[in-house]
Amino acid sequence: MMTFLEELTWRGMVHNITPGLDEAMKNGPIVGYVGIDPTAPALTVGNLAALMMLIFLQRCGHKPIALMGGATGMVGDPSGKSEERQLKTVEELQKNIDGQKKQLVKLLDFSDAPNGAILLNNYDWFKDMPVLTFLRDIGKHLTVNYMQDKDSVKTRMETGISFTEFSYQLIQGYDYVHLYQNYNCKLQMGGSDQWGNITAGTELTRRMCQGEVFAVTCPLITKADGTKFGKSEQGNIWLDPELTSPYQFYQFWLNTSDEDAKKYIRIFTFLTEPEVLALEQEHAEAPHLRPLQKRLAKEITTMIHEEEAYQKAVEASQLLFGEGTKEMLQSLTEKHLLEIFAGVPQSSISKASLEAGIDFIEFLATETGVFPSKADARRNVTSNAVSINKQKITQLDYRVTQADLLSNSYILVQKGKRNYHLVVVK
């Protein structure tokens, strides 16, 4: 079996590493942690790379700690920010932490096993710390000169940085000291943007308790086309099914480029190196089938959500992009139908008006607002762009009736291939 570092290395997940970690890990399992910033109401795919490090750590027999930044979140990390952060309220942070926990517990094994994961919140050891303790016992160990040299601070010297954010590295640094003293934690992991903060922690631990602790960072996840990873047109890709439906989540990964897929499948799945290489071979032979993306989407969707959610996402994808038919639509339960079309624009019309039948153009423009004007609706119908329940309708004089209802109360209108609109009939 591969060691933790060997795993990270072949997966391309090592950006920077402190010397000596390899030797330290040879003497049996160690404890390692990743800090999570509670600035968002749930975890996103942007957090996923750091979490994967934690997961791989556990899979290699080591003990992971997930540290929620209840205290650090109150101060604000200046890393990568060109201006001061807006402070979040305690309530907001607590809500975010609660939201993020929901996803965390699914990803790691929090059992009583020797390498069972631990969930901590640094607010617990900072909330009652007197300011004098902080200044005398912690602040004394790092010089301003050292702290100034950090990239996150240096880039802010011109535009201004508050004392609060300047102190951030001391707060995060002390986390490491605390975890070292109480949990014998000797490894901190994170994204490459955290290198400065993490080394502040190793430095502080060395000076405060002469402990030798280590750090590993992973490269920033990038996209080949230069756009930001982890965002879609609708915004963040969340790990919470309430915020990003499993279907959207699945689609996000399915739509990665060939180039990125090779990278991501190493980072975000547990596939072994031979498996990845075989898959790449398969992909090279039949790129149009996109085996890499399909496998990638499958692995991550089942890891974050459930097998069942994945199956439904695949079904929905086939329905929407593949050989979807009216029959397939009709066979769906109402619940499943609504799940698939969660998030698509909706409008409603009355059942009574449908009984008499509605003029197609009226239906598309006036009744439902799928098109802003009748002329526009007519144009699109004429150019073969409009479908009702997956069937192209090109006759302008088509009448919409009860025969078009799905589950007795829905009509699926499609503009082009990708734009859906669900009409609810009440």
Added chain:
RNA sequence: GGGGGGAUACCAAAGCGGCCAACUGGGGCAGACUGUAAAUCUGCUGGCUUACGCCUUCGUAGGUUCGAAUCCUGCUCCCCCCA
């Protein structure tokens, strides 16, 4: 304070008395192709109408004219040059 230029549809930018719902480019939407990709090609892109046609729109308020985005006047806003 003096002088000059400008304001056109989502953006940019033509038009400078009738042939203007307004050239063109970008963007957007759709179609073909394709891998739910990229590139490419095609169509559409103020409203109402099957259509003929009608209505509203070229900063804003008036005016001249049979007829104005186009000419005149007031107003508002922008830019440039000289002080």
